[in-house]
Amino acid sequence: MSAVAAPDHISPDRIVEFDYLDDPRLAADIHDGLLALKTEAPGIFWTPANGGHWVVSDSDLISKILKTPALFSSKQLQIPPRDDAPRMIPESLDPPEHLLYRRLMMEYFERSRIAHLQARVDHWTDLVLSELKDKPGCEFVDAVASRLPIYVFMEFAGFPLDRAEDFRGLVEGMFRSTDPIKRQEYAMRIMGELQQVISAKMESPGEDILSKLIQADFQGRKLTFEELMSIGFLMFIAGLDTVTNAMTFGIRHMARDVDFRRKLTANPERVPEAVEELMRRYTFPTLPRQVTEDMEFGGVTMKAGDMVLCLIALVGIDEDLNPDALKVDLDRDKRTHFGFGTGGHTCLGRHLAKMELETLYRRWLEDFPDFEIDPTHAPATPRGGAVMGIPELWLRLNA
Template structure:
């Protein structure tokens, strides 16, 4: 079968593995976060940290019947243990919602390698490593810096700007589009894909599956364009890549592209926005970074720790008692790296932002075999975005704290961030 035949077949034949176990999502006010939590509620999006701190003290592994049943560990040691435990927990589903992917998707999962279980995971991850080395990422920095300056140029002369909508979101969109060889003008579509996949977890299952199909239809269009016009980018690389001496299955190619597009945009968009939010409301930290720019790499790690955007998910593989709680097969585990990063048993002054913190082994990029393969890229984008912003706007503040809104779901970051720059 030729490369063209592989992808022609995929575009004509729907994946019959996609319809999975569908459970009703129960939404609405939480009665008790220890027994009825929901990360889709507005109070969680606005400020999850007091909730996590309370749970860590009185119920460190919370439970809910929502989403068909889920667990929420809040201690670093529990989050870490689950992240490393591939015998008892599967990665085939990483977004807690009303749809559980079919068992038939294992061990690859829908968006490899983050949805892959061992031993397949190792091979799927290894494919991506060359594209995300420090050397490859460094080559992207000049264009990223120039793009940031271009965004700032468009904001000049305004008194109040939305730093999330008009700055933060566009940076990873452009970087990922360039890496995958996608048209940069498709950015608005990328945002729709991100919001549907990560924030639309309470939508009817049929609507979520339709949105997923729209994403993969877009990816197929890009794949066919690359088949007709091969070029030096990640899409062509994945089309030509091999595992076990064979070219990748079409679902593997499209799934990895979906992962890079969705996760590569929202995580960095959220980290940039949260960092600017903190600096806008904390003038002492902002002034210090303006006067001591060499401190930014250290401060950046602390901002990643304190405002880690990503919460992952796992599925319980089999019925078991785990650290005193009775878990059932296919229960969700909401793996909160933000909660782990705020655990006072692991970090001194865990609830404070200490921008010169010297020892900072945070979990913002995950733990275990699925630690973010794009961490060098995310760090570069965050550093450059903050360097350019602080250089061009050294004096800024929140225009209206009440108008700041945060994304719901498993990637948390500002979605509206009005800053006064003039």
């Protein structure tokens, strides 16, 4: 993928081949592959892949990068960088502009403000799981993990629910296509749908977040149509595939770890801790930033414009931060992870995501206390990228 020669400021002992989109190390297991990379490469190194960029596996350095937007900007969130990358409010903004929008959006994502959605999340979860009740098995991503987040998102953002399956087709197309032209086509179609939804809400607002944002006062004015489109599209990008992958990693773990599953089934009040623990163990996004000025950082020389990729999956499985880090353990005294990011851009949707995950795990264990990986299907090759994931998970239910 568009490998380049190292520029002069890169020291040869810091060059390691790593293609975050499709690296052979990730082919069997993402987290094992990233741990192998951390062992063989310096905590910060440069890869010629994808236009050439820095890769950071050291937890301290990742934390500094994500908490220092003056030196590491969010304006460019694509690797390789794209000049025509759309502005994503608030994720691709830096302070002070970022905070203005984040403050406006924050209140609609607070736990108390989304509490009313619990009944709808229960409804959709029951509906999706009821379709599996008498089945001997399922492909979990298709049957559950790619469906639930869409229904919930449509409720949250006020999309017409009778179009749920159409939207699922578009979202699936965008996230699963490997062909960039096809992905772009799906993205444009989603934008078209979003345009219609926002226009309709401007005429007659409802109780959903987009309606609230349409009516909100922002710096003494209303948000423009372009700003609303940008926020709406980011929520699509940020709030669907992420939840799908978190559900898939979580359920895959439960299928493999009988002791953990039994403990959780016997103690459903501990599901919120399980969600946190599974997010720690299986953090899957990667976070890009762009260097704003020439500097020395973490023992290397960086130039303004360099791209940096933070492997946040490695923070949760860092032995120094979480002893016996690969073990999924409900009884940990403390957990450190950046599954929802850290610093100023920490995930706004985390309370909604946790509500979805907690509801799924609770209901799933009620319905399927014993289930296992279906050995007749070869495990799917994991997917790299900005949101790393497992594209397929075949399960035997009622084992």
